[in-house]
Amino acid sequence: MSKTMSANDDALDGQEPTDAPGAAGGSRALALLLLITGAAGLLASWVITIDKFELLKDPNFTPGCSINPIVACGSIMKSEQAEAFGFPNPMLGLVTYAIIIGVGMSLLAGARFPRWYWLTMNAGMVFGVGFCTWLMIQSLYEINALCLWCCMAWVATLLMFWYVTSFNVRKGFLPAPGWVKSFFEDFTWALPVMHIGVIAMLILTRWGADLWA
Template identity: 45%
Template sequence: MFQTPTTPDTPESRPVPGLSHRFTGFILLAAGLLGFVPSFVLAVEKYWLLINPFYSPSCTLGETLSCVPVMTSWQAEVFGFPNPYLGIAGFAVIAATGAALLGRAQMSHWYWAGLQIGVTFGTLFVGWLMYQSLFRIQALCPYCMLVWAATFLSLWYVTVESASRWSRNWTGYGRRLAHVMIRRHDIAILAWFVLVGLLVNIAAFNFS
């Protein structure tokens, strides 16, 4: 009889301890709601703007601090329909995942892999929209900025959880990186807000 070799149960073969499911669930639920609400409002405001071109959306706070230039640009419908529809669907999944984690649900690895892929592509798309808004359209959409924040929060904490889940297959630098990501998870959030703040100020200085 041949016996299938097994991996020794050592600290190096175990996943790096991650953040608590309760904490991750709370963050994802908050990020999901933070992104879902403005996405929904933008979708409604877009509808009213299509019906009435003179409609003034609730996010119109000034000449440059306004959603209208963004909502009426071609970038607002890259896939042939309003971008907020993507946000409504995507952030609903994020919020539901957070609620499930708070309820102590166990997410399978395939689900988490799919979620990781989804938030990664979503962040790339939102990053492109951010660039377009700041340096091409030259307008600041308050609701869009909430979506920016919600997107990065979702990406980062899904990635931190992924690092913990998959670290059992990592060695050396990979495991050390996972440790740093988990222990210093708040540093990346702070750095992102500082970076976006700088970009907004640079772009606003060049607004015509």
């Protein structure tokens, strides 16, 4: 009885509840973060996919997020990088972000996942961050245009990656020194803030006031 009450109190406080050996469930805060970032990424992928189909039907179609010569989603969609795997990139997002939403819903329902599951999800997010980084570099320095929906997906991916990585380190699923665990316990938020800040700085350095011209 007391253990059940303690676990419920931890969940309300936003801390991870005590888990059965070999499995772990995230806090309500982590579950909500995965839901929100997954939904944001899915929305971005959905809008870009719809606009891509419109562009295929009408080469002169201008997406709603094409504001000026720099903030021009159409330029991104017409590039070779937009189909890195032979199909439109956002179609990959439709699948992966939907999976993240499912994980978030499962955690809210009290699901516990084994170590291999958390590490597999973390590995997928490493790929996601790497892919987003490549797309960002291509956007800034090769295509010379920026897609706001893409930026939304980048931010969502970075947030979920850092918080799931933090979870895995704190749970001991990813081996790390004690000071790294302590850092993640108190300052997980600092890493995504710094990461997103670097991206924002690169964008401003690349275009500056021309973004709003």
